[in-house]
Amino acid sequence: MTSILLTGGAGYIGSHTYISLLEAGYTPVILDNFANSHPAVLERLQAITGRPAVCERGDVLDTPWVEEVLRRHRIGGVVHFAGDKAVGESVAKPLKYYRNNLGGAVSLMQAMENAGCGTLVFSSSATVYGDPQSVPIAEDAARSHTNPYGHTKLVIEDMLAAQRVAQPDWKVAVLRYFNPVGAHPSGLIGEDPSGIPNNLMPFITQVALGQRPHLQVFGSDYPTPDGTGVRDYIHVCDLAEGHVAALKVLLESGRSLSVNLGTGQGHSVLEVVRAFEAASSRPVPFQLVPRRPGDVANVYADPRLAQELLGWRATRTLAQMCADAWRWQSRNPTGYRTA
Ligand code: NAD
Ligand code: UFG
Numbered sequence: 117m118t119s120i121l122l123t124g125g126a127g128y129i130g131s132h133t134y135i136s137l138l139e140a141g142y143t144p145v146i147l148d149n150f151a152n153s154h155p156a157v158l159e160r161l162q163a164i165t166g167r168p169a170v171c172e173r174g175d176v177l178d179t180p181w182v183e184e185v186l187r188r189h190r191i192g193g194v195v196h197f198a199g200d201k202a203v204g205e206s207v208a209k210p211l212k213y214y215r216n217n218l219g220g221a222v223s224l225m226q227a228m229e230n231a232g233c234g235t236l237v238f239s240s241s242a243t244v245y246g247d248p249q250s251v252p253i254a255e256d257a258a259r260s261h262t263n264p265y266g267h268t269k270l271v272i273e274d275m276l277a278a279q280r281v282a283q284p285d286w287k288v289a290v291l292r293y294f295n296p297v298g299a300h301p302s303g304l305i306g307e308d309p310s311g312i313p314n315n316l317m318p319f320i321t322q323v324a325l326g327q328r329p330h331l332q333v334f335g336s337d338y339p340t341p342d343g344t345g346v347r348d349y350i351h352v353c354d355l356a357e358g359h360v361a362a363l364k365v366l367l368e369s370g371r372s373l374s375v376n377l378g379t380g381q382g383h384s385v386l387e388v389v390r391a392f393e394a395a396s397s398r399p400v401p402f403q404l405v406p407r408r409p410g411d412v413a414n415v416y417a418d419p420r421l422a423q424e425l426l427g428w429r430a431t432r433t434l435a436q437m438c439a440d441a442w443r444w445q446s447r448n449p450t451g452y453r454t455a
Contacts, residue, residue: 118367119143121191123176123224124198126153128307129239129296129352131161133195135305136356138165142363145189146171147182148198152310154452160304176220182227193235193363196224199268202314203243203410206265217268218275225279234286235366237359238276240269242294242348242378242415251382252418255292255374262410273374280372287372289362294348294378294417296355298437299444306444307352308451316388317349317437321445324398331400333385335407340414344385348378348416351432351440361428371425378417379430388434395438396446 120137124130125146131153137144146158146169161169172185176198185191199217200206206213221238228234245253246260261267276288297317299306313319322328336343358377365371383391389400423429 117141117143118192119145119189120363121145121147121186121189121194123147123194123196123220125195126150126155126157126171127197129293129355130195130197131157131305132300132352132356133197133359134161134169135164135300136353136360137363138167140360140364142360144170145185145191147176147185148173149175152200154308156452157305160452164300164302164304177216177223179223179227182224183230186227186231186233191231191233193237193367194224194228194233195237195239195359195363196221197239199239201265203263203265204314206268207263210264213264213268217265218271221272221275225275229283234283235363236276236286237289237291237362237366238272240273240290240292240374241266242292242376242417244270244273244292245415247412248415251414251416252380253376253415254418255376255421287366287370289366289372290374291358291362292374292376293355294350294376294415296352297349298351298353298432298440300353301440301443303443303447306441306448316347316385317441318445320389320392320400321441323400324392324396324442325445325449327449329401331389331402332405333389333402334405334411336404337407338413340384342384342386345411346382346384346414346416348380348382349388349434349437350377350379350430351437354379354430354432358422358426358428358430361426365426373425375422375425376417376419377422377430378419380417380419382414382416383434388438391434392438392442395435396442
């Protein structure tokens with residue numbers, strides 16, 4: 117079966133996608149420098165799938181090496197997850213983001229061009245919609261950016277469009293993720309942020325474990341039903357399956373596309389807290405505090421284009437997202453570092 121290279125495949129979304137690809141009959145190969153992941157994930161993937169995980173350890177910025185990996189594994193398609201993703205850090209260290217995210221994408225695309233592989237799925241983000249004019253957000257909504265991280269996603273989308281003009285045989289799927297949460301139901305792999313989590317779900321799971329005293333709810337005066345921010349949370353396993361669907365379309369129909377991967381349903385911070393308490397039977401104490409700078413009120417996807425073009429839609433509920441996030445965190449209180 118077709119070999120698929122997953123740059124950043126040891127990370128949160130990449131590791132879940134690895135499993136879905138294997139289940140769909142592809143041969144996934146991980147390429148990762150472990151800058152934001154732990155090699156123990158490879159043993160966990162083996163435990164889940166019953167097969168040793170194939171991993172090439174190195175940097176996507178190393179173009180000749182990536183080309184050699186593409187050739188040696190006879191790679192038929194690439195999913196490009198590798199990159200840095202912390203919005204706040206990108207404001208403090210913009211050059212790190214431009215170097216790793218833009219430089220990484222240029223390096224990978226050059227290696228692919230040299231190796232004669234033009235099939236690419238790219239991890240974009242709802243962040244490319246900036247502060248949306250209206251919800252649900254469809255793919256033709258105006259794009260903008262509010263921080264260097266978002267800027268890198270926007271520029272990479274444009275780089276891919278330019279490459280498709282120059283190389284008409286390239287097939288590219290741009291996947292704009294909304295808010296990935298949850299974990300594989302085995303409880304063996306999941307999100308493992310280093311330091312204080314920036315994102316809501318990992319913060320909640322650490323509060324529920326007693327590792328942090330309370331959640332800070334950023335803003336309770338938004339124009340939303342309960343005043344807290346609304347987002348489109350999507351189970352990471354649904355997201356992973358979306359990548360398989362996109363790759364199938366690229367490989368079988370040769371058609372390029374840009375789609376949202378979301379559920380189409382928004383949930384407020386307080387709804388997530390309540391759903392998590394119900395799923396874990398643990399209290400999640402919280403304090404209402406002022407808005408976080410840069411946050412917007414209400415973000416959720418119009419998921420119809422993905423349904424139409426990929427034949428894919430998210431099926432897992434918020435309750436499942438919370439239950440799976442809790443299983444992962446409660447069994448691995450210090451993430452992969454317990455391994
Ligand atoms: P992650 O940090 O868990 O995974 C990224 C992986 O890339 C890590 O394993 C890291 O070690 C690796 N990596 C980073 N730079 C590298 C380099 N130069 N060479 C080789 N490997 C490198 O992040 P994730 O949550 O799995 O996100 C994956 C992708 O999805 C990212 O591009 C991210 O921007 C995008 N995305 C994530 C979210 C989210 O909320 N998690 C939302 C929208 C988009
Ligand atoms: N929130 C809290 N307390 C926290 C953390 C978050 O109240 O401790 C709130 C936020 O204010 C927001 C919601 O929970 O209303 C979700 O916040 P996250 O930080 O989990 O997610 P964001 O929507 O801010 O951003 C995430 C990624 C971005 C990505 C975006 C869209 O961090 O990189 O989703 O994909 F661009």
